Amino acid sequence: MKVKIISLSRKRTPMKKIAYLLLILCLGISCVGSGGLHYDQLTNGEKIEATRSQLDHSNYEALLKKYVNEKGFVNYEGLAEEQAKLKSYLTYLSVNPPRKDWETGEQFAYYINLYNASTLDLIIDNNMPASIKDIDGPLGQVWLKDFIVVDGNKYSLADIEKGVLQKMGDPRIHFAINCASYSCPKLLKTAYTGKNVDELMDRAANEFVNSDKNDLSDPNNPKLSSIFKFYTSDFTAVEPTLIDYVNRYANKKINVSATVEYKDYDWSLNKQ
Template identity: 50%
Template sequence: MKTIFNLATILFLAFSLQSCNLLSAAGVSSQGQPTKEVQSELTSTTANSAVNVEHSQWDKLLKKHVDSEGMVDYKGFKKDEAKLDEYLNMLSEKKPTDDWSVQELLAYYINLYNAATVKLIVENYPVKSIKDIDGAWTKGRVAVGDKMLSLGGIENGILRKMNEPRIHFTINCASISCPKLLDEAYTAAKINEQLDRATKEFINSDKNDISPQTPQVSSIFDWYQKDFKVNGKQDVIGFINRYANTKINSEASLSYKSYNWELNEQN
């Protein structure tokens, strides 16, 4: 009987650990990472944080290997893989805490996600799509201190919990239909302006076909529709209209464009 009890205990613990890992990968858990919420209008500043992270190394790599359309020279990144590793190692050693400002945290996790995604492609290059890589978003592959975070965990367990829907247009999933990879690093000193730029550029790009009556928009607005709020209430059309050059009638029905998961690689 004791043997059966011990075996049952071991199986329960094993299942619990596996469940925790799956929940973290799916984004239910932040794995102990700080997730401060943007409480009001976000301002760009470095003055309210215990730490100011230096992202110049990532900035140089982006300027070198990403064009104005957000297309990526992965062959070039592969040649500079050692520098990419240096940057990711630096981020890993920083170990974010609640003493960091919301501006620093946003810039840190956005850059971490994007740099780790480029690293994932470089490790598996040549590859036609990130979806061809096993566990691209669910495997713990991004080191932060003694934790191994998944890309899905960074997006859903950390960034989406920060009450800043513009993050959806800053993180790049290495695919044609994704918001473009910005050719500069995000920083606390410019974070609000950068979030605005990324959102406006995406909404007014060919990723959406916006018209007053028959708008066809990115599937991002379908997958994450509960994140897009106006005055505290879910309002996808209202959110889009804040940034769109062409306004959608509030009574219009949205349809969604199919997503192109081909690699966002420069020709």
Template identity: 50%
Template sequence: MYRLVLLIPTLLLIFSLSSCNLFSAAGLSSQGQPTKEVKGELTSTTANSAVNVDHSQWDKLLKKHVGPQGMVDYKGFQKDREALNAYLQNLSSKNPTDDWSVQELLAYYINLYNAYTVDLILDNYPVKSIKDIDGAWTKGIVPVGDRELSLGGIENGILRKMDEPRIHFAINCASISCPKLLDEAYTAAKINEQLDRAAREFINSDKNDIRANDPKVSSIFDWYKKDYTVNGKQDVIAYINQYSDTKINPSATLQYKNYNWDLNDQ
């Protein structure tokens, strides 16, 4: 009994440490990364930042291997693996801080998420779905400085905390129902216009069936409903109506479409 009493605190400590690691991987922690919030209306600028990251390598790869509908030529990416690795290494060598502008941070983490998602698929290619990859969102597969971030951590622990819901239309989970992978790199110089484009294209795409009184929308609007606010209040319909060509009746009931997790492979 005495030994058991002594063992309990040790077990609790181990469980605590394991839980912290799990929570961090699942996206409940920023893992020491800066999470500046967007204040007011986001503007596109390279000013007021200690660092301006060069994303031109990623831009060239996207223009070459991403089609107009966001479908990805993974076989083509495989042939350009050396160029992709060079870009990933460049990103991972950075050490984001609060001296970076909110525009630079948004562009950096969106590109980081998308580029390492492509890399993850290539590591497991051919694969039918990203969901077939063990720990796709929870394992620390993204080196940044001396840390190993998870894709879920980048999304939930960093990007979502920046209070810019359009990030949900910018990050791509390598699946058919995901917002499409933009065929250009996000940059601080164009970040607001790019996020607007991503939101408008996704909302008006066939991934939503928007009608005034019987709307069926992506499950993204269900999973992250608390992120979609208008005038400080959660209002998914009002948020969609800011970008939708067809306006939804405010009293309508949203239905959510089944999510297709098949790979977005050309």
């Protein structure tokens, strides 16, 4: 999910300080590139049409149905016993990257599943830490760790999220991808496909907005998930204001003049 820069306890040399500041600037303007990964960009709120399936995600879905509960929490210990199947699925994605003749819906499904399955694999590979943030990466950032292999090249979670999914132009991806943390939108028990991606992203958005990750009880002073703070510009790219976007899905509408507060983000592991 969000790449949050944290301070390093050790003293930095001038060159390290410069590199660190450049990284902050780079991430702040989402300069993470797609690295040659193919994707189509939506414009003006264009709808994702149901498309034919290029790949078979059923093996991954079988794992989700077996080890993810209705609240989206994961039985990592059980999944670890079948990690070979998860890795086999990731290898399948790796050797079948999106091509230019793939329709947009199938591309969305590919990258959402790639992000979520890779995150599950990462957690197991690192002995199921208390938080995904406990896993090391460049400058202490797990999201910058290059471990996702696609077509022979290595990518990070930030590459997939910022370099591809965000640039595809549908902010519902922030409810579809899961960062293995309690405050994240829940991991669904169904794999995304070209046929169901629009429906599932709508479902994910509806469930997240109306979940306890947000408090909409006071329409004049809602307390929203920090996800809406992290990615405000993505949401306001398709609606005039953040409140307008939330009201797309909220069962209880927020007043347009409401004062919005943001809830603290809980990064503890989303384990059962």
